[in-house]
Each structure stands twice: as structure tokens, then as C-alpha cells.
Amino acid sequence: MILTNKVAVVTGAGRGLGLAYARALAAAGAAVVVNDVDAEAAAAAVREIAGAGGRAVAEVSAVGGTQAAEALVARAVEDFGRLDVMVTNAGVLRDRVLWKMTDEDFDTVVEVHLRGTFTCARAAANRMREQGGGGRIIVAGSPAGQRGNFGQTNYAAAKAGIAAMVRTWSMELAKAGITANAVIPVAATAMTKTMPAFAPHIEALEQHGVPLPDALRKGEGFGTPEDVAPLVVFLASDAAAGVTGQCVGIGGDKLALWSHPREVSVAYADGGWSAEAIAAAWPVSVGRAPETVGL
Ligand SMILES: NC(=O)c1ccc[n+]([C@@H]2O[C@H](COP(=O)([O-])OP(=O)(O)OC[C@H]3O[C@@H](n4cnc5c(N)ncnc54)[C@H](O)[C@@H]3O)[C@@H](O)[C@H]2O)c1
Secondary structure, eight states, X not given: OTTTTOEEEETTTTSHXXXXXXXXXXXXXXXXXXXXXXXXXXXXHHHHHHHTTOEEEEEEOOXXXXXXXXXXHHHHHHHHSOOOEEEEOOOOOOOBOGGGOOHHHHHHHIIIIIIHHHHHHHHHHHHHHHHOSOEEEEEEOOHHHHHOOTTBXXXXXXXXXHHHHHHHHHHXXXXXXXXXXXXXXXXXXXXXXXXXXXXXXXXXXXXXXXXOOHIIIIIIOOBOHHHHHHHHHHXXXXXXXXXXXXXXXXXXXXXXXXXXXXXXXXXXXXXXXXXHHHXXXXXXXXXXXXXXXXX
């Protein structure tokens, strides 16, 4: 029970990864505020956690704006006396290629993922700083945010922004003993199980208990939400007090540390670069081995 006496909020915890996080945090001893926009799903999650001997309450709201974020923190404090861990996991997809993506597609995804992560982390940081004793902010990134992905302008932007916020918060919150890290998960959920490469294997797992093959669990780092949840428990624990500003990948049998962007090749021209000089230098200098994109 490595999280005894800790209090956590998990957004989007009614199903999928968030539900696995809430279950695992509760099983490790934490009291959990289960947030979801779907009231039924949140209530079922709370019943299940309580049935297994854990402590949980539901707080139904659509995360994104400040009011919902502050209500989540207030709920943790009112019901359990404090807040130690904020897990911002809620998410939606509105996939379309750039030229078909509407303003609404873009804004919806940015509102839930990027603004929701910002407002929930800010509300948590305020409470944790006031309370003293540090804290944990654990956010949800994505391989799409790290690498870009076809059809995901909105989602890749939001997830890349979330990784950028974590790097910034790890500096800003260090003095208060609050860590900020991104989990970069890959798992079979409503969001991913219809992907053609994964669908037949997930069906075999869910309907006949056939384990996912090594080609998925190791090769693709793809497994179940329960494979991802232990990373959230670790990051929430005292054992991870020194881990901050990181993007940690997990899925199936794989655990990985993602690199942060940095200059991989540099060149200098006395007095600065002209367009002609860049054109001449590009193929033999910094442009010789361009970075790859995509998953
Ligand atoms: N499944 C994966 O392989 C994968 C990969 C990379 C990143 N992620 C990220 O992990 C997180 C969870 O994904 P998932 O696959 O479990 O998705 P999911 O669709 O199974 O679950 C998302 C949950 O969030 C809830 N939700 C949606 N909008 C909300 C809002 N505004 N406020 C509160 N709750 C809201 C939904 O009702 C749902 O219960 C997301 O941030 C997602 O982008 C997932």
C-alpha cells in the first residue's frame, strides 16, 4: 500500500486508462476522486472501487474550464482532507486531415486535453503549494504528440503542448516539491481498439481470453490499460520524488523514456546565414539527415 494517506484526482476515470489508474491508485491505498463527463461510468467506477475495499467519490463534470478544475480539487479536500496527486487523463478525439478539420474539431480537442490539463494542474498546484509537503502532477501525453500523426492536427498539437507544459512545470514547481510528468501510454481502449492492426487481437482477448501476442506487447508496446496503471502508481509514490519533467512511455511489456526535443545538428556562418548559403550548406550540413516524423 505505497499510497496510504494520499489523495488523488483522476479525470476521465469512468472507463479506459483513467478507470485503470483510479483502480490501481485506490488498490495502492489512495483515496480517489473519480471524474468523468459520463455520470453512469463515474458512479460504476466508484461502486467497483468501494466494492474492492477502496475509497472513492465521483465528481461528474466536463474538464476543460477553470470551474470544473477547481471543483475537483475542492471535492478532494472536502471529502478526503487534502490533495496529493492530480492525474489529468480525460480526452476525446476528433480526427480529420488538416483540410477537413473544422474549428470545432480543433477547439473541442484543445479544450479537453490542453486547457483541461492546464486548468486542473493549476488548481492542483495552488492547493499543493498552500498545503505544503509537495505533490504529483501526472498528465497524459501521446505518441501522436511526440511524433505527429496523420489526421490528428488537433490531438497532436494538444499532446505536444502537454509535454511542453510538463517540462515548464517541472522547473516552476521544483521548489515546492511538486513533480510533473507525462505518461505516454499505448493501450487497448475505446479510443484505440478499432484500429485495424489491433482490432482482431483485442476481440480475441476480450471474447476468448487469448493473450495479446508478443508482436503487439513487445513490438508495438501495446497492451491493456492495466499494463499502464503501475506507472501512474509509481509516479504518484514517494519512490518517484526525484522524477520530474519526464515523458515516460508505457504499454504492453514496454517501458520507455522519451527524449525531449534538442538541437541534433548545428552549423555556423560568420556574420549570419543568407538564403543562398543555407541552400548550399543544407544537403551536406544540418539537412543531411533530417528527422523522421510519425508513429
Ligand atoms: N489508449 C491509448 O492507446 C492512448 C494513447 C495515447 C494517449 N492516450 C490518452 O490517454 C487518455 C485516456 O484515453 P483512453 O484511451 O482511456 O480513452 P477513452 O475514450 O477510453 O476514455 C476517456 C474517458 O474520458 C472521458 N471524458 C471525455 N471528455 C471528458 C471531459 N471533458 N471531462 C471529463 N471526462 C471526459 C470519457 O467519458 C471517457 O470515460 C487520453 O488523454 C488519451 O488521449 C491514450
